[in-house]
Amino acid sequence: MRLPDKTTTMRDAIGEITDGATVMIGGFGVPGTPFCLIDALVQQGTKDLTIIKNDANESGMGVDHLLKNGQVARLITTHIGLNPRAIEMMNAGDMAVEFCAQGILAERIRAAGAGLAGILTDIGIDTELGEGKQRVSVGGHSQMVEAALGADFALIHAGQADPFGNLCYAGTAQNFNPAMAMAANTVIAEAEVVRPLGQLAPNTIHTPGPFVDRVVELTELTEEYAVVRR
């Protein structure tokens, strides 16, 4: 038996993403953000997207290109404080923004990846984020239903991959990538290096290959991946 080869080109990797799709994108700040996949999506010009991402990056980086290009109808996120454009678009009504507590966003995504319908939590129960959410009593305590949050596509950045789609993340670049890499119908990973099958130690793989559909090796790391000097 051999494991399937899922390597492809950047263009083919994202070619099926069509107008109106829901796309989750890994990353927390720079680490783990798939800047090249995002750039390809900008070049493809796909519109009316629902984007699920921890943050909106900073001006001139990552998701900001999609916002500037008018491709995002809706953003599900936890924090957009470093992107003035995102806040402006939200305030102007040019983009719907749904805020979620950060760990609950991670758990909702993970629940979708884990084939669960949702989780029960009291996070935010005393806040406006808790308003209107379905309540369930568990052990005498009121909890909120947080529904699983899946997507049509996930865009993932890995430090290393193999052709089967096993992924390893570097440092704090894990963040939302492992959960998102389980939670979309089609999971697309860019990797800084694609090593031959068997070169990644089976014990150190963060995302097992069966979760991943497509792997693209980056030919170069653009400036967006570098240390940000503020």
Place this chain on the structure above:
Amino acid sequence: MRLPDKTTTMRDAIGEITDGATVMIGGFGVPGTPFCLIDALVQQGTKDLTIIKNDANESGMGVDHLLKNGQVARLITTHIGLNPRAIEMMNAGDMAVEFCAQGILAERIRAAGAGLAGILTDIGIDTELGEGKQRVSVGGHSQMVEAALGADFALIHAGQADPFGNLCYAGTAQNFNPAMAMAANTVIAEAEVVRPLGQLAPNTIHTPGPFVDRVVELTELTEEYAVVRR
């Protein structure tokens, strides 16, 4: 800043486990089962325990010693087919057995570790395991509330550890260990080797140290850890 040292002796590690405690124990078959911690618990003679474990091991191994010694009042598990004593004790009413679907047991434990009240799933909804469980409608589909399942203590087996409690598991010895290592008030890990701080690569750690309370280095691997010739 330095990280705390949590290494201790086998006796001290389990000394606080008292009669009536709920104890979750890692392992799926032999890999990942903390046989030495279990043996120490047998020697300590603690009674009336509720044990949470994927399986009941095989005759003469691991949890079977606790059963034989009459220390287990209740077992929450997924499969006891390889332990005739467990089946006998269940049938005779000498021990209460609660069955759970295997992945749902893992998710209930993980939910406790993640500070969630529970998960929503339809696994087993058409079976007798689904009878009597609270139902919630999510997106028009009926789901069951599976409450988080925590414990007073977790007994974990790691291949490698460091004094802070960072843990790495070998091969298929992960199984229930990572979830359980988050889900108990006191998490006790035995390790085949305790390496100096900084010797485990930060990217390859399966259970981060903050989840772990006590680390015991094994002086030898008893026969129970070896390949089982059936």
Place this chain on the structure above:
Amino acid sequence: MVARAARDIQSGMTVNLGIGLPTQVIEHIAADMQVCLHSENGIAGIGPAQPYDAADRNLIDAGGAYVSPVAGTSYFDSAVSFALVRGGRLDLTMLGAFQVSMHGDLANWKIPGLFTPGAGGGMELAQKAKQVIVLTTHTDRKGRSKLVQECTLPLTARGCVARIFTDMAVIDVTPKGFALCEIAAGLTTDDVIKATDAPLAVPRGKIPTF
């Protein structure tokens, strides 16, 4: 029967082979086949079984057999392993059975009063794998059919089984019930009908043998 079942595995699939007969299917998968074998204890990319002398004590499948890795194997915990199963990433599972009904209901975890091993990961495999195939003897030790109109034993999952491989026949579960597809060499259609405790649709013309 096991060799025949192996032919239902298609290139590119992620497959879980349950404890018992299904585990033997691995021996009939071609070496150049592109397939990823999963076991719910936390491994994707299972290679051939290992003799005791060569076994890694930390490398088993869910049935406890010692297995080997292949190039590209990954290990993970039980939560991730069942995320794979429930999350739609498992293309096919082959499971054993106590009973299968003509509606595709599966019972394989409890014989009340006699044997209650527990379901293990069976409920999730049966309920959530994209395709569920059962491998079983056609009758139990007392000669009673395992293929029935309604399961009398506690269910593992309802309406999940698509196809059944037995020592006597290959039988599909259709919206109308059991349908005979293939028959073991040397047996007649009547043999299979007699051994089946539910209506069995028999196609016209010659039935393929295996």
Place this chain on the structure above:
Amino acid sequence: MVARAARDIQSGMTVNLGIGLPTQVIEHIAADMQVCLHSENGIAGIGPAQPYDAADRNLIDAGGAYVSPVAGTSYFDSAVSFALVRGGRLDLTMLGAFQVSMHGDLANWKIPGLFTPGAGGGMELAQKAKQVIVLTTHTDRKGRSKLVQECTLPLTARGCVARIFTDMAVIDVTPKGFALCEIAAGLTTDDVIKATDAPLAVPRGKIPTF
């Protein structure tokens, strides 16, 4: 104030230092202190901040600052990171604030119509850390007290704050409201009372300074 806050960190703790003022606390923790610093983007065991030239592009804290590892650092994903927060493994968090009420309510994520950055991980930190300490200027840029009877801004979490460090004072949140503990050198009790938009219990005798 930041140096004083650092003294509230005890040996053996796991601590999360929020964005802004709290991040600066790290510079005042003794080198031989046994403490594990956590950041919610997925790191436990944070070492000193790194200058840009020495920075690892993949190693930041939740505020985006480049940090270094220590011996025993681990990296993990967001789900595990907040499992640590919600699951009771975070002993202490220090957070910034727009407003803190005398009941311990915290508002630090939204100023309607003006600035809505989002809560990030703040709700979970505020609601689930075993101890929540706020570090903030005593008043906002317009001179209004951030310590209030009732928060008028949207809440991050209710009744969560145990202690407040400001540029003027150290104030505990008690069941009866704010209680003055310490005062900045050079200020009077009256200065603090005037700058506080809620009742402030003042202990008898000399109040320690910092």
